[in-house]
Amino acid sequence: MSEKYVGRPVDRLDGAIKTVGEARYAGDHRYPDLAHAALVHATIPRGRITAVEDAAARTVPGVIDVLTHENAPAMKPPPKVTLLNLSTLAIGTSVNHLATDEVHWNGQPIAVVVAESQEAARHAASLVRVTYEEKPAVVDFAAEEPNAVPQKSNALQSARADKGDAEKALADAEVSVDLRFTTPQHSHNALEPHTTTAVWDGDRLTVHEGTQSMAWTRRHLAQRFGVPERNIRMLSPFVGGGFGGKGQVWAGTLLAVLAARATGRPVRLALTRAGVYHAVGGRTPSTQRVALGADRDGRLTALIHTSVARTGRVGGHLEQITAASRHLYDSPNIHLRQSLVQLDLIANTSMRAPGESIGTFALESAVDELAWELGMDPIELRMRNEPERDPIEGRRFTHRMLREVYAVGAERFGWSERDPRPGSMRDGKWLVGMGVATAYHPSLQMPASVTVRLDADGGVVVRCALHEIGVGAATAQAQIAADELGVPLESVRVEIGDSDLPEGPMAGGSAQTASAASAVLEACRKLRRSALDLARRSAGSPLRGATDPRARDGGLYQDGRGETYAEILARAGRDHLEARAGVGMLRFLARTVREQRRWMKAASGAQFCEVRVDQDTGEVRVSRWVGVFDIGRVINEKTVASQLRGGIVMGIGLALTEETLVDRRTGRVVNASLADYHVPVHADVPRIDVHCLDDPDPTMPLGLVGVGEVGITGVGAAVANAVRHATGRRVQDLPITLDKLLPH
Ligand code: MOS
Numbered sequence: 001m002s003e004k005y006v007g008r009p010v011d012r013l014d015g016a017i018k019t020v021g022e023a024r025y026a027g028d029h030r031y032p033d034l035a036h037a038a039l040v041h042a043t044i045p046r047g048r049i050t051a052v053e054d055a056a057a058r059t060v061p062g063v064i065d066v067l068t069h070e071n072a073p074a075m076k077p078p079p080k081v082t083l084l085n086l087s088t089l090a091i092g093t094s095v096n097h098l099a100t101d102e103v104h105w106n107g108q109p110i111a112v113v114v115a116e117s118q119e120a121a122r123h124a125a126s127l128v129r130v131t132y133e134e135k136p137a138v139v140d141f142a143a144e145e146p147n148a149v150p151q152k153s154n155a156l157q158s159a160r161a162d163k164g165d166a167e168k169a170l171a172d173a174e175v176s177v178d179l180r181f182t183t184p185q186h187s188h189n190a191l192e193p194h195t196t197t198a199v200w201d202g203d204r205l206t207v208h209e210g211t212q213s214m215a216w217t218r219r220h221l222a223q224r225f226g227v228p229e230r231n232i233r234m235l236s237p238f239v240g241g242g243f244g245g246k247g248q249v250w251a252g253t254l255l256a257v258l259a260a261r262a263t264g265r266p267v268r269l270a271l272t273r274a275g276v277y278h279a280v281g282g283r284t285p286s287t288q289r290v291a292l293g294a295d296r297d298g299r300l301t302a303l304i305h306t307s308v309a310r311t312g313r314v315g316g317h318l319e320q321i322t323a324a325s326r327h328l329y330d331s332p333n334i335h336l337r338q339s340l341v342q343l344d345l346i347a348n349t350s351m352r353a354p355g356e357s358i359g360t361f362a363l364e365s366a367v368d369e370l371a372w373e374l375g376m377d378p379i380e381l382r383m384r385n386e387p388e389r390d391p392i393e394g395r396r397f398t399h400r401m402l403r404e405v406y407a408v409g410a411e412r413f414g415w416s417e418r419d420p421r422p423g424s425m426r427d428g429k430w431l432v433g434m435g436v437a438t439a440y441h442p443s444l445q446m447p448a449s450v451t452v453r454l455d456a457d458g459g460v461v462v463r464c465a466l467h468e469i470g471v472g473a474a475t476a477q478a479q480i481a482a483d484e485l486g487v488p489l490e491s492v493r494v495e496i497g498d499s500d501l502p503e504g505p506m507a508g509g510s511a512q513t514a515s516a517a518s519a520v521l522e523a524c525r526k527l528r529r530s531a532l533d534l535a536r537r538s539a540g541s542p543l544r545g546a547t548d549p550r551a552r553d554g555g556l557y558q559d560g561r562g563e564t565y566a567e568i569l570a571r572a573g574r575d576h577l578e579a580r581a582g583v584g585m586l587r588f589l590a591r592t593v594r595e596q597r598r599w600m601k602a603a604s605g606a607q608f609c610e611v612r613v614d615q616d617t618g619e620v621r622v623s624r625w626v627g628v629f630d631i632g633r634v635i636n637e638k639t640v641a642s643q644l645r646g647g648i649v650m651g652i653g654l655a656l657t658e659e660t661l662v663d664r665r666t667g668r669v670v671n672a673s674l675a676d677y678h679v680p681v682h683a684d685v686p687r688i689d690v691h692c693l694d695d696p697d698p699t700m701p702l703g704l705v706g707v708g709e710v711g712i713t714g715v716g717a718a719v720a721n722a723v724r725h726a727t728g729r730r731v732q733d734l735p736i737t738l739d740k741l742l743p744h
Pocket of ligand 1: 242352354507509510
């Protein structure tokens with residue numbers, strides 16, 4: 001493959017239209033008779049609806065209907081979640097909305113108002129009065145956490161591991177730390193609140209929605225509404241941020257489709273910002289214990305990491321909180337457990353590096369604390385425990401460059417200028433601190449199908465139902481196809497975001513780009529072979545006798561002789577050539593299981609953070625950041641850096657500001673707005689220096705490893721460790737708000 005475009009900071013192909021506002025999101029589609037919907041949310045955590053008073057709502061001018069469990073057409077109940085049917089993983093909650101009078105969480109959607117305008121729908125929704133018979137609810141994570149139940153591992157997730165006797169080794173250790181950490185619930189706050197525009201035409205359905213999984217959502221809608229999958233078309237060319245919050249099907253999607261069917265009108269349902277907090281899951285809160293034992297030289301003898309998280313009683317799943325602890329440190333004794341409690345709250349869901357983002361906060365804070373105990377540089381401590389093989393299963397790493405990322409990071413950051421004594425570095429009233437932490441996220445692939453077509457005019461069309469969640473999905477595949485076929489980038493068009501296209505991977509698990517790349521490469525190779533076969537069969541072709549031509553300059557060339565694809569097609573009288581590639585689910589699963597037994601593969605990085613802490617108020621400002629990452633081959637320097645930077649920004653929120661506050665009596669989220677739930681804004685984010693090693697992973701397509709999630713991992717700990725250095729105080733409870741740093 002010629003490498004003209006792969007690796008370059010190519011501008012995003014959709015950059016211009018997004019910048020000028022021409023990119024059309026799910027809420028930008030107009031239909032002449034479009035109606036608007038708004039949700040009514042339950043105000044109790046658990047119980048039964050005894051009456052719905054909708055008379056006032058119905059008098060609002062423009063109101064078309066008020067749908068409740070008393071009058072809404074029934075959806076089929078959600079199927080059971082099974083690992084054999086991966087699309088069931090898209091089920092956000094087992095509640096069959098509007099088919100039951102039962103309330104399972106405070107904020108559960110219990111009615112939908114449909115009106116001629118969004119304003120009328122929302123106003124009318126505010127007038128619907130509901131009375132309930134309340135039942136006792138369990139909503140307080142901190143109170144319930146002691147009752148958590150340890151989980152078993154399954155094919156997708158490892159909930160436990162044991163090697164040696166970690167508790168005994170801890171007790172016998174020369175030096176040890178044993179720390180408890182807490183992290184709060186987090187809510188999704190993508191720029192675009194979840195929005196669905198649903199249009200029925202007989203028993204055919206078109207859904208405009210920014211989703212991370214068109215295929216799974218379509219399958220789910222087909223099951224719930226009793227129509228064949230082929231009758232449903234999902235259109236999702238742009239997703240205004242996903243982060244896991246648009247990876248499952250939530251009430252808004254289902255109720256927009258239901259309302260459209262009930263009213264016979266196209267319906268748009270755009271969740272309010274508060275609606276996202278109430279109707280879409282977020283990150284679990286956690287309590288964690290990390291205990292480390294070591295000898296005086298800093299060699300680990302015991303590593304214990306246990307966690308408690310929560311799901312909802314009506315949905316949610318394990319988040320892999322202890323996952324990074326399986327792979328980061330060589331210790332003869334390791335004990336990992338993940339436990340869960342079920343609460344009467346909305347189900348949890350994936351949120352950027354679910355598990356790893358908060359798990360690395362605890363693990364990497366504890367490692368830093370151990371370095372203090374040992375009086376050792378925290379990077380040196382990590383290097384002394386860098387494993388040769390995956391510490392628990394003994395698998396080989398496909399690629400392990402933590403030594404390199406720390407070396408490069410230390411240089412770029414100026415780590416050697418750090419005076420290790422706590423509180424020793426100052427800038428006026430600011431206490432300056434520097435901290436490091438390791439980033440780690442496993443590498444995944446999912447099944448993907450693509451077609452690639454060569455047209456008579458030399459144009460190339462790549463088709464795959466990819467999701468553009470802001471990563472430059474089409475751009476990366478265009479770069480790959482252009483290089484593999486040896487054509488100019490301008491001649492490649494990538495069609496994405498439409499479920500009528502060949503089925504793509506979901507945009508999750510940092511897996512979309514690698515998954516599609518594997519199929520795109522295969523299809524391009526097939527195309528080159530077909531083009532060569534065509535040329536060799538024709539008498540006049542300069543490629544007669546060619547066996548191994550190179551793809552370049554829009555065609556195939558060997559020993560200075562060759563011709564363009566356009567010439568090959570013209571001579572053969574063909575108007576196009578097309579190739580399809582991709583693996584089916586069974587072959588895919590078989591390959592994945594085989595690979596997982598053999599290899600451990602992951603993206604990793606070193607996060608370097610400098611903070612300034614106001615010595616009087618405890619205010620923490622992040623003042624510098626360097627992140628050095630090993631993500632295998634870099635496909636696009638610009639979009640990759642943006643992804644990693646975005647992850648770090650989200651991690652700064654996790655470290656310092658983000659916290660969903662759940663009322664302990666009522667289970668109501670009390671800060672369901674961006675005024676009260678604080679995400680980092682520009683003033684909170686310094687210049688972030690991102691650097692990638694660009695060393696291909698030998699087992700991945702083109703050597704690329706996913707980049708979406710690794711950026712947030714380690715960030716919470718890097719900030720906490722810098723605060724520890726600045727102040728001498730170890731904050732174990734996120735977020736690190738100023739009250740936790742006030743003088744005692
Ligand atoms: Mo993700 S948290 O796999 O979108």
